[in-house]
Amino acid sequence: MKLKLLFGLLFAAATFGLAGAAGAQDTVRLKLGHFLPAQSMTHSDLFVPMAERVKKETGGRLEIQLFPGGTLGRNPAQQLQLVLDGVLDISFIVQSYTPGEFPDNSLLELPLVIRTTREAALAHQRLFERGLLRGYDKVKVLGLATTSAYNLQLTFPYAALPDLKGKKIRAATSIQSEIVTALGATPVGSIAVTQTAESLSRRLIDGTLLGWESMNSFRVTPVTSHHVMVPLGVTPVMIAMNKQRYEQLPPDLRKAIDGITGEWIAENIAKNYDIVGAKSLADARATGRNTIIELDAGERANWEKTLMPIVEKWKKEHANGKALYAALEEELKKIRGN
Numbered sequence: 001m002k003l004k005l006l007f008g009l010l011f012a013a014a015t016f017g018l019a020g021a022a023g024a025q026d027t028v029r030l031k032l033g034h035f036l037p038a039q040s041m042t043h044s045d046l047f048v049p050m051a052e053r054v055k056k057e058t059g060g061r062l063e064i065q066l067f068p069g070g071t072l073g074r075n076p077a078q079q080l081q082l083v084l085d086g087v088l089d090i091s092f093i094v095q096s097y098t099p100g101e102f103p104d105n106s107l108l109e110l111p112l113v114i115r116t117t118r119e120a121a122l123a124h125q126r127l128f129e130r131g132l133l134r135g136y137d138k139v140k141v142l143g144l145a146t147t148s149a150y151n152l153q154l155t156f157p158y159a160a161l162p163d164l165k166g167k168k169i170r171a172a173t174s175i176q177s178e179i180v181t182a183l184g185a186t187p188v189g190s191i192a193v194t195q196t197a198e199s200l201s202r203r204l205i206d207g208t209l210l211g212w213e214s215m216n217s218f219r220v221t222p223v224t225s226h227h228v229m230v231p232l233g234v235t236p237v238m239i240a241m242n243k244q245r246y247e248q249l250p251p252d253l254r255k256a257i258d259g260i261t262g263e264w265i266a267e268n269i270a271k272n273y274d275i276v277g278a279k280s281l282a283d284a285r286a287t288g289r290n291t292i293i294e295l296d297a298g299e300r301a302n303w304e305k306t307l308m309p310i311v312e313k314w315k316k317e318h319a320n321g322k323a324l325y326a327a328l329e330e331e332l333k334k335i336r337g338n
Contacts, residue, residue, distance in 0.1 A: 026061055028253060030245070033067035034092035035076045040217075041272040042092065043068045046239075046265065054256045062253045064090070080240070083139060089245050090142065093238045095135075096173050102135035102236070107324050109175040109233035110314055111307045114149055114332070117273050120234045121145035121266040123331045129262070132327055139240040140247075142257070143265025147211045148277050149231035150176075153224045154207035155200055158293055161302055170196060170208035172235075178310050179209070179232055197223050211235075212277035221284050226291045230303055239265055 032051070036042050043066070051064035073082045077097040082088045095102040096109075107127075114120045124144040127133050157163070164185045171177040171187035180187040188205050193214060199205045200223040208220065209232050215221045246254065284290040295303060315321040 027063060028061060028249065029063045029065055030089040030241075031067060031072065031087075032064050032090040033070075033072035033082070033088040035070040035074055035079065036068060036092060038068040040068075041276055042269060045272050046268045050260045053260055057256045057259065058253060062249075062256055080139075083240055083242050086242050086245065088242070090239065090241045093240055095236050095238060102133065103319070104133045104135070104324060105236045106173070106175050106314065106318070107328055108146060108236050109173055110311050111175075111179050111232045112230070112304060113311065113328070114146075114234055115231060116270075117146065117148040117234070117277070118267065118270040119332055119335045120147075120149070121270040122263060122335050123328055124236055125263055125266040126331045127324075127327060130327065132324060136238075138243065140243045140245075142239040142241055142261045143263075143269075144236065144238050145266045145269035145273075146234040146236050148213050148273050149234055150209040150211050151230060152207060152228040152232065153210050153215065153220060154226040154228065155203075155224055156206060156226065157291070158226045158228055160299060161306065167206040168204070170199065170205050170210075172209070175233060175310070175314075176209050178313075179307060182306050182310060193218055196220055200224060209233075211273070212280045213273040215277075215280040216283060217276070217280075221280060221287075221290065225289060226293060227284065228293045228295070230295055230300075237269065 032047060034043070034047070038044075047064075047066055047068070051066055054062045054064055067088075072088055073079065073091075076094055079088070079091045079093045080095075080098050080101065083091050083093070095105050108114065108120060108124060114123070121144070124146050128136060128141060128144055152158075152169075154167075156167070161183065164183045167185045168188050169180045169183075169185045170191050171180045171189055172191075172193070177187035177189065185207075191199050191205065191208075193210070196205075196208050196210070197219040200208065200220065207224070210218075210220060211234070241257070246257065249257070281292070285292055311325075315325045318324070
């Protein structure tokens with residue numbers, strides 16, 4: 001009798017242990033890490049809702065663990081590799097930090113083409129969905145977006161284009177270098193956005209191309225004084241997942257991930273950047289020492305005459321450039337008509 005009781009207890013313990021193991025296996029945890037601070041709107045208004053949504057929709061079977069602020073990798077330029085290596089399952093990636101990986105993204109960096117953050121983000125997403133952008137096959141793309149349009153942020157007064165002649169302007173990409181050169185200034189590369197404020201305050205540069213959502217975050221507003229409100233292209237960004245990790249998920253969990261992809265991400269990031277950018281611009285106006293410069297019709301025409309050759313050159317020299325540019329115009333027309 002005692003022997004039977006002992007076997008019964010052992011059997012029950014084993015059964016409980018197996019059930020516990022099975023229960024543990026039922027919960028799949030994905031690591032979402034990024035270099036943005038936990039206080040950023042992208043974290044609080046995008047990544048946190050993403051995690052909450054998939055957990056709710058899967059009854060807790062899928063959890064996205066959040067690691068903001070570079071906890072699992074601080075270098076922005078390494079985020080893509082961290083996803084490819086499986087260190088992170090999901091991350092926020094700035095494609096221009098990996099030159100050559102996404103060769104068609106320079107389309108979105110062209111000056112005077114894109115007006116708003118929303119249209120830029122949606123155009124990026126839709127061009128990808130049409131299969132027109134190269135370089136995305138290594139990862140599972142969850143969503144694409146962009147920064148706001150870059151403006152010209154200066155440490156000196158601006159009245160007309162000749163005022164830029166000989167000035168040193170930070171340029172982060174080859175297209176930005178072409179823009180700065182066309183404006184008569186000297187492009188200065190190899191300055192990370194995190195080093196921009198210091199470089200400006202030390203007079204190593206006289207200005208930078210930068211979107212307003214970054215002006216307060218990187219303390220650029222206090223060390224600049226004149227801001228030319230002309231759209232000088234955007235920087236593409238991406239939320240991407242390790243492809244193999246995605247494909248290994250059960251179908252219902254993949255479906256939950258698919259529910260937080262595409263234009264839902266594009267719209268969210270664009271909205272957040274616009275909110276932050278509007279506050280930065282309002283703060284600059286309120287200082288009394290930062291001058292916001294809107295181009296009149298004549299000066300706008302001068303800028304177009306100066307910069308549109310860059311667009312035409314890109315269309316002519318880039319692989320499939322004319323077709324890509326036509327597709328961008330088509331998508332922008334649709335978005336603007338909504």
